[in-house]
Amino acid sequence: MTAFLLRRLIQAAAVVLVMSLLVFLGVFAVGDPIEILISPEADQFERERAVKALGLDLPLWQQYLVFLGNALRGDLGRSFVFNEPALKLILERMPATLELAIGATVAALIIGLPLGLYAGLKPNSPVSKGIMATSILGFSLPTFWVGLMLIMVFAVQLGWLPSTGRGETVTILGMRWSFLTRDGIAHLIMPALNLALFKISLVIRLTRAGVRETMLMDYVKFARAKGLSPARVTFVHVFKNILIPVVTVVGLEFGGTIAFSVVTESVFAWPGMGKLIIDSINVLDRPVMVAYLMMIVLLFITINLVVDITYSLLDPRVRLEGKQ
Amino acid sequence: MSSTTATTVPAPPRVETPFQRFVSEFAASRIALLGLMLFLAIVVIAVLAPWIAPQNPYDLAQLDIMDGRMEPGTVGGAGFTYWLGTDDQGRDMLSGIMYGLRISLIVGAGSAIIACLVGASLGMLAAYAGGRTDSLIMRLVDLQLSFPAILAALMILAFLGKGILNVVFALVIVEWAYYARTVRGSALVERRREYIEAAQCLALPTRRIIFRHLLPNCLPPLIVVGTMQVARAIALEATLSFLGLGVPITEPSLGLLISNGYEYMLSGKYWISFYPGIALLVTIVSINLVGDQLRDVLNPRLKR
Amino acid sequence: MSAPTLEVRNLRTHFFTRAGVVKAVDDVSFTVEAGKVMGLVGESGSGKTVTGFSILGLVDAPGRIAGGQILFKGRDLATLPEAEMRGLRGNRIAMIFQDPMMTLNPVLRIDTQMIETVLAHAKVSREEARQRSRDALGQVGIPSPDERLKAYPHQFSGGMRQRVAIAIALLHKPDVIVADEPTTALDVTIQGQILAEAQKLCAQFGTALVWITHDLSVVAGLADDIAVMYAGKVVESGPVTQVLDAPLHPYTLGLIGSVPSRNRRGEPLRQIPGMTPSLLNLPAGCAFRSRCPRAEPGCAEPPPMAEYRPGQHARCIHPHQEAVAA
Numbered sequence: 009m010t011a012f013l014l015r016r017l018i019q020a021a022a023v024v025l026v027m028s029l030l031v032f033l034g035v036f037a038v039g040d041p042i043e044i045l046i047s048p049e050a051d052q053f054e055r056e057r058a059v060k061a062l063g064l065d066l067p068l069w070q071q072y073l074v075f076l077g078n079a080l081r082g083d084l085g086r087s088f089v090f091n092e093p094a095l096k097l098i099l100e101r102m103p104a105t106l107e108l109a110i111g112a113t114v115a116a117l118i119i120g121l122p123l124g125l126y127a128g129l130k131p132n133s134p135v136s137k138g139i140m141a142t143s144i145l146g147f148s149l150p151t152f153w154v155g156l157m158l159i160m161v162f163a164v165q166l167g168w169l170p171s172t173g174r175g176e177t178v179t180i181l182g183m184r185w186s187f188l189t190r191d192g193i194a195h196l197i198m199p200a201l202n203l204a205l206f207k208i209s210l211v212i213r214l215t216r217a218g219v220r221e222t223m224l225m226d227y228v229k230f231a232r233a234k235g236l237s238p239a240r241v242t243f244v245h246v247f248k249n250i251l252i253p254v255v256t257v258v259g260l261e262f263g264g265t266i267a268f269s270v271v272t273e274s275v276f277a278w279p280g281m282g283k284l285i286i287d288s289i290n291v292l293d294r295p296v297m298v299a300y301l302m303m304i305v306l307l308f309i310t311i312n313l314v315v316d317i318t319y320s321l322l323d324p325r326v327r328l329e330g331k332q
Numbered sequence: 333m334s335s336t337t338a339t340t341v342p343a344p345p346r347v348e349t350p351f352q353r354f355v356s357e358f359a360a361s362r363i364a365l366l367g368l369m370l371f372l373a374i375v376v377i378a379v380l381a382p383w384i385a386p387q388n389p390y391d392l393a394q395l396d397i398m399d400g401r402m403e404p405g406t407v408g409g410a411g412f413t414y415w416l417g418t419d420d421q422g423r424d425m426l427s428g429i430m431y432g433l434r435i436s437l438i439v440g441a442g443s444a445i446i447a448c449l450v451g452a453s454l455g456m457l458a459a460y461a462g463g464r465t466d467s468l469i470m471r472l473v474d475l476q477l478s479f480p481a482i483l484a485a486l487m488i489l490a491f492l493g494k495g496i497l498n499v500v501f502a503l504v505i506v507e508w509a510y511y512a513r514t515v516r517g518s519a520l521v522e523r524r525r526e527y528i529e530a531a532q533c534l535a536l537p538t539r540r541i542i543f544r545h546l547l548p549n550c551l552p553p554l555i556v557v558g559t560m561q562v563a564r565a566i567a568l569e570a571t572l573s574f575l576g577l578g579v580p581i582t583e584p585s586l587g588l589l590i591s592n593g594y595e596y597m598l599s600g601k602y603w604i605s606f607y608p609g610i611a612l613l614v615t616i617v618s619i620n621l622v623g624d625q626l627r628d629v630l631n632p633r634l635k636r
Numbered sequence: 637m638s639a640p641t642l643e644v645r646n647l648r649t650h651f652f653t654r655a656g657v658v659k660a661v662d663d664v665s666f667t668v669e670a671g672k673v674m675g676l677v678g679e680s681g682s683g684k685t686v687t688g689f690s691i692l693g694l695v696d697a698p699g700r701i702a703g704g705q706i707l708f709k710g711r712d713l714a715t716l717p718e719a720e721m722r723g724l725r726g727n728r729i730a731m732i733f734q735d736p737m738m739t740l741n742p743v744l745r746i747d748t749q750m751i752e753t754v755l756a757h758a759k760v761s762r763e764e765a766r767q768r769s770r771d772a773l774g775q776v777g778i779p780s781p782d783e784r785l786k787a788y789p790h791q792f793s794g795g796m797r798q799r800v801a802i803a804i805a806l807l808h809k810p811d812v813i814v815a816d817e818p819t820t821a822l823d824v825t826i827q828g829q830i831l832a833e834a835q836k837l838c839a840q841f842g843t844a845l846v847w848i849t850h851d852l853s854v855v856a857g858l859a860d861d862i863a864v865m866y867a868g869k870v871v872e873s874g875p876v877t878q879v880l881d882a883p884l885h886p887y888t889l890g891l892i893g894s895v896p897s898r899n900r901r902g903e904p905l906r907q908i909p910g911m912t913p914s915l916l917n918l919p920a921g922c923a924f925r926s927r928c929p930r931a932e933p934g935c936a937e938p939p940p941m942a943e944y945r946p947g948q949h950a951r952c953i954h955p956h957q958e959a960v961a962a
Contacts (some may be wrong), residue, residue: 019483058475084561112492142618144617145617147611147620148567148616148617148620149613149616150561150567150570150571150587150612150613151571151614152570152571152574152575152587152590152610153590153605153609153612153613155568156590156593156594156597156605156607156609157606159597159598160597160602160605160606161597164598164602165600166599171598222423264480265483267480267483268480268482269481270483270486270575271571271574271575274574275594284576285486286486286576286577287488289486289490289577290576291600297487297490304483308478308479327465
């Protein structure tokens with residue numbers, strides 16, 4: 009297990025290095041780095057000072073080392089708009105995005121697993137066919153438009169839920185969270201469901217396929233031959249097996265969910281990283297863009313690592329192979 | 333032939349070309365046929381928009397700002413009925429949607445075709461050259477596929493700026509990898525077949541082997557992936573335009589129309605966003621229905 | 637005389653598919669007494685596994701029992717409500733499957749899979765259930781059962797897994813065990829061990845054992861009686877020595893002839909020409925007639941099951957009766 013972990017960590021570090029090089033090249037080598045890093049309003053004198061300070065007169069590989077060194081110290085530049093460190097801006101908004109993405113993932117599992125299970129156990133019932141047709145729609149519906157429609161129906165027409173924003177928050181560990189207040193949860197429901205839309209369909213399909221495949225296995229028939237109740241067969245013998253692929257995919261999708269929250273956050277004016285990056289792009293606040301990219305890369309690698317470890321915990325075959 | 337017919341007089345052999353069989357198998361699903369009809373109808377509407385739309389929404393002379401944000405069904409100052417209402421500029425939504433479909437389809441199909449050409453060539457090169465070329469191309473593919481398309485496109489447009497060509501470019505960048513992976517996969521399978529070895533033994537030119545032998549066999553999966561990717565490209569373009577990073581305001585696609593209606597949504601003027609969304613939805617669903625059926629018909633693994 | 641432990645009478649299990657009705661089991665009858673072993677022999681696709689599943693009430697849609705009786709101590713299982721059937725399954729009637737690599741759930745520990753079986757039929761504490769599971773593992777010859785209980789199936793070899801499956805089947809000391817080719821997937825030496833074990837345990841507990849196999853040599857050493865199946869029907873049945881030494885049905889004879897060890901050195905292997913027919917659109921009359929060297933026009937009529945010698949029945953109008961003289 010330790011060797012496995014160590015190997016994964018080294019791999020992860022290598023990927024971060026490669027991605028930092030790509031981001032560096034994207035920002036510094038393509039286009040004029042001065043344009044990117046220094047506010048357009050700066051005068052000639054300021055520019056020259058900045059070029060020196062940033063080491064832009066050095067050869068490219070030295071510049072990269074400087075960039076890397078700064079990045080390691082958590083310095084990814086200052087936002088032109090907020091005049092604050094870009095990293096700080098991103099980190100401030102991260103809890104909101106994480107909260108939204110986790111909410112969406114939980115919603116996808118809570119809604120998708122039972123529906124997929126039902127569709128898999130009774131593949132020929134009309135209800136199952138309805139579930140599957142809806143899941144196709146879930147793949148086709150443009151997320152942002154569904155978000156608008158949710159606002160229109162539940163906020164504007166019915167007035168049940170607030171349309172935008174994050175609502176009342178509670179501060180825990182120095183971060184603000186919505187899910188602990190009634191108002192916050194009311195604000196969270198629609199964005200989370202909207203972001204979950206695609207994942208619900210995905211979970212339904214994965215679960216259904218998994219159930220249908222597992223039901224044909226000898227060990228399920230053997231479990232029935234032991235005289236176990238249908239509930240025990242379904243929820244212990246079948247469910248535990250399909251949980252492995254579903255958790256893996258949903259876990260891997262978590263990165264995609266964070267990325268896609270860009271759209272949902274814009275629709276619901278949810279004050280997370282996604283909203284920040286769209287705003288920054290619109291005003292060309294490039295240091296924030298660079299910081300966001302690096303954070304996303306880090307996040308992705310962390311997610312992959314966590315999924316690998318969870319997977320090995322869930323599946324005894326993988327876990328014990330590492331030991332031997 | 334089955335043993336039951338062997339004893340009777342054999343029926344006159346019905347010659348069915350592979351294409352005819354493909355057509356009849358495709359038509360076996362009513363819902364897929366419906367999807368195809370819908371899609372064709374959408375294409376016809378988009379192509380004929382300048383002739384059948386009640387109004388040219390971009391001819392400022394035809395717009396009447398007094399007709400702004402009118403409900404569906406109102407008769408405007410120009411004398412004709414705005415069946416789907418008007419937007420804040422007094423544009424007829426129906427006409428706007430017809431013109432918007434043009435942009436959406438052009439961007440979707442255009443990016444898919446270019447991405448297909450780029451991706452298929454690289455995939456074929458990877459499969460045929462093998463070795464280092466192969467692993468370099470496939471690394472790129474993996475890298476591309478591991479990064480969410482929406483983010484990659486967003487970043488590219490952030491650096492390039494708005495514009496139809498820029499959107500197409502961004503979509504090509506995020507989509508070529510799917511085609512490359514597909515073509516490489518099926519080309520590798522085909523390459524190991526005896527007839528390719530035979531062709532190589534005959535010292536047929538590489539070009540001939542690739543175009544006459546390898547490529548036709550990669551076509552079925554490529555068509556399936558291509559169909560799905562057109563739908564994806566249209567959805568992605570709409571999303572990017574909604575975020576304000578896609579097509580410019582002068583050439584609004586469906587996504588931009590929806591985006592324009594966003595601010596009026598909260599005051600209950602739903603139609604500006606609603607109807608373009610329905611058009612977008614129908615377009616994507618119809619393509620996906622066709623794609624689903626194509627996948628079932630063209631997938632050799634499902635053939636009995 | 638009381639009712640036999642298991643009596644299958646004219647069992648018909650059909651699968652109602654879109655392409656037509658597949659008569660997987662079509663008129664199968666046999667009887668197993670307590671402590672006896674019944675060998676159910678046939679090629680793959682002859683319906684022997686479906687017969688086993690029918691006894692357990694585990695035939696899945698589109699299949700169902702279309703006729704006949706399965707009498708367990710006089711009670712007809714074919715008409716028993718599912719809830720009652722479940723009470724018997726794994727309790728009074730157990731089954732062992734063919735492939736030990738597939739019968740244990742890969743993500744559950746052995747103890748989970750054993751204890752749940754105990755608790756499904758006995759009102760005992762978890763600790764008691766664990767104790768019973770441990771004892772059962774000991775019975776089938778698994779060393780250090782305490783450690784083994786905490787393991788996962790993939791940590792066991794195929795033979796060990798089959799022992800675990802047998803231990804699970806034995807947990808409630810059932811009256812009937814249906815064993816579906818339980819040794820086919822194993823090495824020969826392990827096969828022998830498992831066979832010996834099965835024989836010992838059945839004699840010990842007075843279990844009626846239905847041993848499904850395609851391997852005549854296994855049946856020869858293990859079974860008391862034998863029923864030979866072909867295309868869903870029992871074509872010959874009787875005491876094992878009698879059937880193997882003096883088969884009546886040409887198919888049984890062909891099957892015996894196909895066993896390599898029974899052929900003399902240097903002689904070409906004998907074989908049955910042709911293939912097993914598709915169970916869909918089975919022609920009327922004897923299903924074996926297209927492959928039978930003795931086929932005659934009369935074979936186009938369905939042959940009845942008749943007793944040609946005491947206890948030995950065959951479904952054939954021209955059986956090898958002359959062999960008895962030899």
